[in-house]
């Protein structure tokens with residue numbers, strides 16, 4: 001085998017390798033997509049189970065525990081949303097804070113007619 005043949009063989013091998021790498025990449029992408037699909041399906045199973053739980057159907061105790069957990073978290077989320085609404089109603093809004101005489105950024109009491117907060121230096125909008 002002369003030098004040229006060796007070179008050709010090399011080129012052939014590199015081409016094969018490159019194709020292999022591309023194929024591996026494609027398979028990775030395919031598997032990623034399939035794994036995402038599996039996760040979607042798992043979520044769907046979860047949603048179906050939770051709906052059954054909500055309508056009072058009997059579930060496997062392990063699934064029921066997870067549903068109880070979701071219900072608890074949903075309650076906590078709703079509670080947090082209520083707290084946020086309450087805070088906004090009670091002047092959590094930046095402009096209202098300033099009108100009440102407090103810096104909306106750091107909460108420091110502002111000097112009368114202050115244009116800037118003495119504590120944090122932020123401009124106060126009125």
Ligand SMILES: [Zn+2]
Nearest residue numbers: 103106117120
């Ligand atoms: Zn401040």
